[in-house]
Amino acid sequence: MRKLLASTVLALALGGFAGAASAAECGDVTIANMNWQSAEVLANIDKIILNAGYGCNASLVIGDTVPTLTSMTEKGEPDVAPEGWVDLLPDVVHRGISEKKLISTGQALSDGAVQGWFIPKYIADAHPDIKTIPDALKHPELFPAPEDKSKGAVFNGPQGWGGTRVTAQYFKAYDAAKHGFVLVDTGSAAGLDGSIAKAYERKEGWLGYYWAPTAILGKYEMVKLEYGVPYDAAEWKRCNTVADCPDPKPNAWPKDHVETLVTTKFAERAGPAMDYFKKRTWSNATVNKLLAWMTDNQATGEEGAKHFLKNSPDIWTKWVSADVADKVKKAVE
Numbered sequence: 001m002r003k004l005l006a007s008t009v010l011a012l013a014l015g016g017f018a019g020a021a022s023a024a025e026c027g028d029v030t031i032a033n034m035n036w037q038s039a040e041v042l043a044n045i046d047k048i049i050l051n052a053g054y055g056c057n058a059s060l061v062i063g064d065t066v067p068t069l070t071s072m073t074e075k076g077e078p079d080v081a082p083e084g085w086v087d088l089l090p091d092v093v094h095r096g097i098s099e100k101k102l103i104s105t106g107q108a109l110s111d112g113a114v115q116g117w118f119i120p121k122y123i124a125d126a127h128p129d130i131k132t133i134p135d136a137l138k139h140p141e142l143f144p145a146p147e148d149k150s151k152g153a154v155f156n157g158p159q160g161w162g163g164t165r166v167t168a169q170y171f172k173a174y175d176a177a178k179h180g181f182v183l184v185d186t187g188s189a190a191g192l193d194g195s196i197a198k199a200y201e202r203k204e205g206w207l208g209y210y211w212a213p214t215a216i217l218g219k220y221e222m223v224k225l226e227y228g229v230p231y232d233a234a235e236w237k238r239c240n241t242v243a244d245c246p247d248p249k250p251n252a253w254p255k256d257h258v259e260t261l262v263t264t265k266f267a268e269r270a271g272p273a274m275d276y277f278k279k280r281t282w283s284n285a286t287v288n289k290l291l292a293w294m295t296d297n298q299a300t301g302e303e304g305a306k307h308f309l310k311n312s313p314d315i316w317t318k319w320v321s322a323d324v325a326d327k328v329k330k331a332v333e
Contacts, residue, residue: 025269025270025271026055026056026057026269026270026271026273027056027269028056028057028058029050029056029057029058029059029079029080029266029270030058030059030060030061030077030078030079030080031043031046031047031050031058031059031060031061031078031079031080031082032060032061032062032063032068032078032080032081032082033060033061033301034063034065034068034081034082034083035062035063035064037214037215037291037294037295037301037304038083038213038214038287038291039082039083040301040304041287041290041291041304041305041308042082042083042108043060043082043301044060044301044302044305045082045305045308045309045316046082046280047060048305048309048328048331048332049276049309049316049319049320049324049328050273050276051331052327052328052330052331052332053276053320053324053325053327053328054271054272054273054276054324056273061078063078063081065084065085065088065089066089068081068084069081069084069086069089069092069096069261070089070092072096072101072102072261072263073092073093073095073096073099073101073102076101076263076264076265077263078263079265079266080260080261080263080266080277081260081261081262082108082260083108083109083260084104084108084258084260084261085113085257085258086104086259086261087254087256087257088162096261100264101263101264102261102262102263102264103261103262103264103267104259104260104261105259105262105274105277105278105280106259106277106280107257107258107259107260107281108258108259108260108280108281108282109213109258109281109282109283109284109287110281110282111255111283111284112255112256112257113211113212113255113256113257113258113284114211114212114255114256114284115163115166115210115211115253115256116209116210116211116224116227117133117136117154117167117170117207117208117209117210117224117225118206118207118208118209118210118217118222118223118225119136119205119206119222119223119225120196120199120200120205120206120221120222120223121221121222121223122221123142123205123206123223124223127139130142130225131225131226132225132226132227132228133170133174133225133226133227133228133250134174134228134250135225135228136225137174137175137176137179137181138179139152140152140180140181142205142207143181143205143206143207144204144205145181145182145184146184146195147182148182150180151180151181151182152176152179152180152181152207153181153182153183153184153207153208154167154171154176154182154183154184154207154208154209155184155192155195155196155207155208155209156168156171156183156184156185156186156192156208156209157186157189157192157209158185158186158187158188158191158192159185162241163209163211164209165241165242165243166209166240166241166253167183167208167209168183168243169239169240169241169242169243169245169248170240170248170251171183172248173240173248173249173250173251174250184208192208192209192210193216195208196210196216196220196222197216197220200220210222212284212288213284213287213288213291214288214291215291215292215294217284217288218287218288218289218290218291218292218293219292219295219296226252227250227251227252227253228250229250229251229252230252231251231252231253231254232249232251232252235248235249235251236254260277262274262277272321272324276319276320276324279318279319279320280316280319282315286312286315290304290307291304293307294307306332309328309329309332310332310333313325313329316328
Protein backbone atom coordinates (compact mmCIF):
# COMPACT_ATOMS: atom_id res chain seq x y z
CA MET A 1 0.00 0.00 0.00
CA ARG A 2 2.85 2.35 0.90
CA LYS A 3 4.57 1.54 -2.40
CA LEU A 4 1.34 2.22 -4.31
CA LEU A 5 0.85 5.51 -2.48
CA ALA A 6 4.44 6.53 -3.06
CA SER A 7 4.13 5.69 -6.76
CA THR A 8 0.94 7.76 -7.01
CA VAL A 9 2.53 10.73 -5.28
CA LEU A 10 5.60 10.45 -7.49
CA ALA A 11 3.46 10.29 -10.64
CA LEU A 12 1.48 13.34 -9.59
CA ALA A 13 4.67 15.18 -8.76
CA LEU A 14 6.24 14.31 -12.09
CA GLY A 15 3.05 15.35 -13.87
CA GLY A 16 3.14 18.64 -12.02
CA PHE A 17 6.78 19.17 -12.90
CA ALA A 18 6.04 18.34 -16.55
CA GLY A 19 3.23 20.92 -16.60
CA ALA A 20 5.47 23.49 -14.95
CA ALA A 21 8.25 22.71 -17.41
CA SER A 22 5.86 23.15 -20.33
CA ALA A 23 4.67 26.49 -18.96
CA ALA A 24 8.22 27.59 -18.31
CA GLU A 25 9.25 26.55 -21.81
CA CYS A 26 6.42 28.48 -23.43
CA GLY A 27 6.49 31.24 -20.81
CA ASP A 28 4.80 34.62 -21.11
CA VAL A 29 3.36 35.19 -24.57
CA THR A 30 2.00 38.48 -25.92
CA ILE A 31 -0.55 38.21 -28.74
CA ALA A 32 -1.52 41.20 -30.86
CA ASN A 33 -5.26 41.84 -30.63
CA MET A 34 -5.94 43.78 -33.84
CA ASN A 35 -8.86 46.17 -34.01
CA TRP A 36 -11.10 44.26 -36.44
CA GLN A 37 -13.43 41.36 -35.78
CA SER A 38 -11.71 38.44 -37.52
CA ALA A 39 -8.31 39.26 -36.02
CA GLU A 40 -9.83 39.75 -32.57
CA VAL A 41 -11.52 36.36 -32.47
CA LEU A 42 -8.41 34.59 -33.81
CA ALA A 43 -6.25 36.23 -31.14
CA ASN A 44 -8.63 34.97 -28.48
CA ILE A 45 -8.62 31.45 -29.94
CA ASP A 46 -4.82 31.47 -29.82
CA LYS A 47 -4.84 32.70 -26.22
CA ILE A 48 -7.23 29.96 -25.04
CA ILE A 49 -5.39 27.16 -26.86
CA LEU A 50 -1.93 28.31 -25.74
CA ASN A 51 -2.97 28.67 -22.11
CA ALA A 52 -5.20 25.61 -21.75
CA GLY A 53 -3.43 23.31 -24.18
CA TYR A 54 0.23 24.19 -23.82
CA GLY A 55 0.51 25.71 -20.36
CA CYS A 56 1.59 29.13 -21.64
CA ASN A 57 0.88 32.42 -19.89
CA ALA A 58 -0.59 34.19 -22.91
CA SER A 59 -2.10 37.67 -22.83
CA LEU A 60 -3.54 40.02 -25.43
CA VAL A 61 -2.07 43.42 -26.27
CA ILE A 62 -3.71 46.08 -28.42
CA GLY A 63 -2.35 46.12 -31.96
CA ASP A 64 -2.83 47.24 -35.54
CA THR A 65 -1.10 46.13 -38.73
CA VAL A 66 1.57 48.80 -39.22
CA PRO A 67 2.65 49.44 -35.60
CA THR A 68 2.49 45.76 -34.64
CA LEU A 69 4.50 44.33 -37.52
CA THR A 70 7.01 47.19 -37.26
CA SER A 71 7.45 46.63 -33.53
CA MET A 72 7.86 42.88 -33.97
CA THR A 73 10.64 43.49 -36.49
CA GLU A 74 12.43 46.26 -34.62
CA LYS A 75 11.77 45.42 -30.95
CA GLY A 76 10.81 41.75 -30.93
CA GLU A 77 7.41 42.40 -29.41
CA PRO A 78 4.63 41.35 -29.30
CA ASP A 79 5.38 37.67 -29.79
CA VAL A 80 2.51 36.80 -32.13
CA ALA A 81 0.49 38.57 -34.82
CA PRO A 82 -2.30 36.05 -35.56
CA GLU A 83 -3.68 37.84 -38.63
CA GLY A 84 -0.89 39.74 -40.35
CA TRP A 85 -1.89 41.42 -43.61
CA VAL A 86 1.64 41.27 -44.97
CA ASP A 87 0.86 42.96 -48.31
CA LEU A 88 0.13 46.18 -46.43
CA LEU A 89 3.71 46.28 -45.11
CA PRO A 90 5.77 44.02 -47.40
CA ASP A 91 9.15 45.75 -46.97
CA VAL A 92 9.03 45.57 -43.17
CA VAL A 93 7.90 41.94 -43.13
CA HIS A 94 10.49 40.86 -45.69
CA ARG A 95 13.21 42.65 -43.71
CA GLY A 96 12.11 41.01 -40.48
CA ILE A 97 12.19 37.56 -42.08
CA SER A 98 15.50 38.11 -43.89
CA GLU A 99 17.12 39.38 -40.68
CA LYS A 100 15.73 36.32 -38.84
CA LYS A 101 13.65 38.42 -36.47
CA LEU A 102 10.31 37.18 -37.78
CA ILE A 103 8.94 33.81 -38.85
CA SER A 104 5.81 33.25 -40.90
CA THR A 105 4.12 30.08 -39.69
CA GLY A 106 1.84 29.99 -42.74
CA GLN A 107 -1.45 31.30 -44.06
CA ALA A 108 -3.91 32.42 -41.38
CA LEU A 109 -6.59 32.42 -44.10
CA SER A 110 -6.22 29.32 -46.23
CA ASP A 111 -7.81 30.94 -49.27
CA GLY A 112 -6.43 34.44 -48.71
CA ALA A 113 -8.26 37.65 -47.96
CA VAL A 114 -10.63 38.68 -50.74
CA GLN A 115 -11.49 42.16 -51.98
CA GLY A 116 -13.42 43.21 -55.06
CA TRP A 117 -16.84 44.01 -56.52
CA PHE A 118 -19.78 41.86 -55.43
CA ILE A 119 -23.41 41.30 -56.39
CA PRO A 120 -26.15 39.43 -54.42
CA LYS A 121 -26.39 35.71 -55.18
CA TYR A 122 -30.06 36.08 -56.17
CA ILE A 123 -29.00 38.50 -58.93
CA ALA A 124 -26.25 36.14 -60.07
CA ASP A 125 -28.71 33.22 -60.11
CA ALA A 126 -31.32 35.18 -62.07
CA HIS A 127 -28.73 36.49 -64.53
CA PRO A 128 -26.11 33.78 -65.09
CA ASP A 129 -24.59 35.84 -67.89
CA ILE A 130 -23.23 38.30 -65.29
CA LYS A 131 -19.86 36.92 -64.26
CA THR A 132 -17.49 39.87 -64.70
CA ILE A 133 -17.44 43.61 -64.00
CA PRO A 134 -17.96 44.39 -67.72
CA ASP A 135 -20.98 42.02 -67.70
CA ALA A 136 -22.56 43.86 -64.77
CA LEU A 137 -21.94 47.27 -66.31
CA LYS A 138 -24.11 46.27 -69.29
CA HIS A 139 -27.11 46.28 -66.94
CA PRO A 140 -27.50 49.58 -65.05
CA GLU A 141 -31.24 48.81 -64.77
CA LEU A 142 -30.45 45.88 -62.42
CA PHE A 143 -28.51 48.06 -59.96
CA PRO A 144 -30.56 51.27 -59.54
CA ALA A 145 -28.91 54.24 -57.84
CA PRO A 146 -30.65 55.40 -54.64
CA GLU A 147 -30.94 59.02 -55.78
CA ASP A 148 -31.65 58.44 -59.48
CA LYS A 149 -33.27 55.17 -60.53
CA SER A 150 -32.45 55.89 -64.16
CA LYS A 151 -28.79 55.35 -63.30
CA GLY A 152 -26.97 52.28 -62.10
CA ALA A 153 -24.96 52.46 -58.84
CA VAL A 154 -21.58 51.21 -57.76
CA PHE A 155 -21.42 51.41 -53.97
CA ASN A 156 -18.04 52.37 -52.56
CA GLY A 157 -16.51 52.26 -49.09
CA PRO A 158 -15.62 55.24 -46.89
CA GLN A 159 -12.82 57.63 -47.70
CA GLY A 160 -9.42 56.54 -46.43
CA TRP A 161 -9.77 52.84 -47.23
CA GLY A 162 -7.40 51.35 -49.78
CA GLY A 163 -10.32 49.42 -51.31
CA THR A 164 -12.26 52.66 -51.74
CA ARG A 165 -9.39 54.17 -53.70
CA VAL A 166 -9.07 51.11 -55.95
CA THR A 167 -12.83 51.01 -56.56
CA ALA A 168 -12.79 54.65 -57.67
CA GLN A 169 -9.97 53.82 -60.09
CA TYR A 170 -11.83 50.75 -61.36
CA PHE A 171 -14.91 52.92 -61.93
CA LYS A 172 -12.78 55.01 -64.31
CA ALA A 173 -10.90 52.06 -65.81
CA TYR A 174 -14.07 50.20 -66.78
CA ASP A 175 -15.83 53.37 -68.06
CA ALA A 176 -18.69 52.83 -65.64
CA ALA A 177 -20.01 56.38 -66.10
CA LYS A 178 -20.34 55.83 -69.87
CA HIS A 179 -22.39 52.73 -69.11
CA GLY A 180 -24.88 54.81 -67.10
CA PHE A 181 -23.51 54.29 -63.57
CA VAL A 182 -22.72 56.64 -60.70
CA LEU A 183 -20.24 55.99 -57.87
CA VAL A 184 -22.00 56.13 -54.50
CA ASP A 185 -20.04 57.26 -51.42
CA THR A 186 -21.58 55.31 -48.52
CA GLY A 187 -19.70 57.48 -46.00
CA SER A 188 -18.80 54.77 -43.49
CA ALA A 189 -18.42 51.04 -42.96
CA ALA A 190 -21.88 51.04 -41.37
CA GLY A 191 -23.29 52.85 -44.41
CA LEU A 192 -21.76 50.30 -46.77
CA ASP A 193 -23.09 47.39 -44.68
CA GLY A 194 -26.49 49.04 -44.48
CA SER A 195 -26.73 49.38 -48.25
CA ILE A 196 -26.22 45.62 -48.66
CA ALA A 197 -28.70 44.76 -45.90
CA LYS A 198 -31.32 47.09 -47.41
CA ALA A 199 -30.90 45.60 -50.88
CA TYR A 200 -31.21 42.07 -49.51
CA GLU A 201 -34.34 42.87 -47.52
CA ARG A 202 -35.97 44.29 -50.65
CA LYS A 203 -34.41 41.73 -53.02
CA GLU A 204 -33.03 44.61 -55.08
CA GLY A 205 -29.88 44.75 -57.14
CA TRP A 206 -26.61 45.85 -55.51
CA LEU A 207 -23.16 46.27 -57.03
CA GLY A 208 -20.11 47.50 -55.19
CA TYR A 209 -16.98 47.04 -53.15
CA TYR A 210 -16.69 44.57 -50.31
CA TRP A 211 -14.20 42.14 -48.81
CA ALA A 212 -13.84 38.93 -46.80
CA PRO A 213 -13.68 37.67 -44.15
CA THR A 214 -16.60 39.69 -42.77
CA ALA A 215 -19.85 39.19 -40.89
CA ILE A 216 -21.86 40.65 -43.78
CA LEU A 217 -20.70 37.95 -46.19
CA GLY A 218 -21.49 35.38 -43.52
CA LYS A 219 -25.04 36.68 -43.28
CA TYR A 220 -25.79 37.60 -46.89
CA GLU A 221 -24.76 35.43 -49.83
CA MET A 222 -22.79 37.55 -52.26
CA VAL A 223 -20.91 36.62 -55.43
CA LYS A 224 -17.60 38.24 -56.31
CA LEU A 225 -17.33 39.31 -59.93
CA GLU A 226 -14.34 38.45 -62.07
CA TYR A 227 -12.46 41.18 -63.91
CA GLY A 228 -12.32 40.12 -67.55
CA VAL A 229 -8.54 40.55 -67.61
CA PRO A 230 -5.55 38.89 -65.89
CA TYR A 231 -3.70 40.51 -63.01
CA ASP A 232 -1.01 43.01 -64.02
CA ALA A 233 1.22 43.77 -61.04
CA ALA A 234 2.95 46.71 -62.71
CA GLU A 235 -0.34 48.35 -63.65
CA TRP A 236 -1.74 47.72 -60.18
CA LYS A 237 1.19 49.59 -58.64
CA ARG A 238 1.33 52.30 -61.32
CA CYS A 239 -2.28 53.38 -61.37
CA ASN A 240 -4.98 51.12 -59.88
CA THR A 241 -3.88 51.97 -56.34
CA VAL A 242 -2.98 55.63 -56.96
CA ALA A 243 -5.87 58.04 -56.33
CA ASP A 244 -4.86 60.79 -58.75
CA CYS A 245 -3.62 58.57 -61.59
CA PRO A 246 -5.64 59.76 -64.61
CA ASP A 247 -5.57 56.68 -66.86
CA PRO A 248 -6.22 53.45 -64.93
CA LYS A 249 -6.73 50.27 -66.94
CA PRO A 250 -8.94 47.27 -66.13
CA ASN A 251 -7.11 44.86 -63.87
CA ALA A 252 -7.70 41.88 -61.61
CA TRP A 253 -7.69 42.52 -57.86
CA PRO A 254 -4.99 40.38 -56.22
CA LYS A 255 -5.72 38.35 -53.12
CA ASP A 256 -4.13 39.62 -49.94
CA HIS A 257 -1.73 37.30 -48.15
CA VAL A 258 -2.81 37.00 -44.53
CA GLU A 259 -0.22 35.16 -42.47
CA THR A 260 0.50 34.39 -38.84
CA LEU A 261 3.79 35.96 -37.82
CA VAL A 262 5.82 35.17 -34.70
CA THR A 263 9.09 36.55 -33.42
CA THR A 264 12.13 34.30 -33.71
CA LYS A 265 12.69 34.59 -29.95
CA PHE A 266 9.22 33.18 -29.27
CA ALA A 267 9.66 30.41 -31.86
CA GLU A 268 12.87 29.29 -30.19
CA ARG A 269 11.18 28.77 -26.81
CA ALA A 270 7.64 27.86 -27.90
CA GLY A 271 8.26 24.12 -28.15
CA PRO A 272 5.16 22.14 -29.24
CA ALA A 273 3.13 25.36 -29.47
CA MET A 274 4.90 26.11 -32.75
CA ASP A 275 3.38 22.96 -34.23
CA TYR A 276 -0.04 24.45 -33.48
CA PHE A 277 0.74 27.70 -35.28
CA LYS A 278 2.08 25.82 -38.31
CA LYS A 279 -1.20 23.91 -38.64
CA ARG A 280 -3.66 26.64 -37.59
CA THR A 281 -5.46 27.95 -40.67
CA TRP A 282 -9.11 28.45 -41.60
CA SER A 283 -11.17 29.48 -44.61
CA ASN A 284 -13.09 32.66 -45.37
CA ALA A 285 -16.34 30.68 -45.27
CA THR A 286 -15.59 29.47 -41.72
CA VAL A 287 -14.65 32.95 -40.53
CA ASN A 288 -17.61 34.64 -42.25
CA LYS A 289 -20.03 32.27 -40.51
CA LEU A 290 -18.43 32.86 -37.10
CA LEU A 291 -18.39 36.64 -37.54
CA ALA A 292 -22.06 36.62 -38.52
CA TRP A 293 -22.86 34.75 -35.29
CA MET A 294 -20.79 37.24 -33.29
CA THR A 295 -22.54 40.21 -34.86
CA ASP A 296 -26.03 38.77 -34.38
CA ASN A 297 -25.23 37.99 -30.73
CA GLN A 298 -23.16 41.12 -30.04
CA ALA A 299 -20.39 38.77 -28.91
CA THR A 300 -16.90 39.79 -27.87
CA GLY A 301 -13.78 38.22 -29.34
CA GLU A 302 -13.48 35.95 -26.33
CA GLU A 303 -17.12 34.86 -26.59
CA GLY A 304 -16.68 34.22 -30.30
CA ALA A 305 -13.56 32.14 -29.63
CA LYS A 306 -15.33 29.99 -27.05
CA HIS A 307 -18.33 29.55 -29.37
CA PHE A 308 -16.03 28.36 -32.15
CA LEU A 309 -14.08 25.99 -29.90
CA LYS A 310 -17.30 24.49 -28.53
CA ASN A 311 -19.10 24.15 -31.85
CA SER A 312 -16.39 23.47 -34.44
CA PRO A 313 -14.12 20.74 -33.07
CA ASP A 314 -14.07 19.17 -36.54
CA ILE A 315 -11.95 22.14 -37.64
CA TRP A 316 -9.69 23.11 -34.76
CA THR A 317 -8.83 19.65 -33.38
CA LYS A 318 -6.86 19.09 -36.61
CA TRP A 319 -4.50 21.84 -35.44
CA VAL A 320 -3.46 20.14 -32.19
CA SER A 321 -2.69 16.75 -30.68
CA ALA A 322 -5.42 14.70 -29.00
CA ASP A 323 -4.21 15.47 -25.46
CA VAL A 324 -4.09 19.21 -26.17
CA ALA A 325 -7.58 19.04 -27.68
CA ASP A 326 -8.91 17.36 -24.51
CA LYS A 327 -7.43 20.12 -22.33
CA VAL A 328 -8.94 22.86 -24.50
CA LYS A 329 -12.37 21.19 -24.55
CA LYS A 330 -12.39 21.05 -20.75
CA ALA A 331 -11.36 24.71 -20.54
CA VAL A 332 -14.30 25.91 -22.63
CA GLU A 333 -17.00 23.63 -21.19
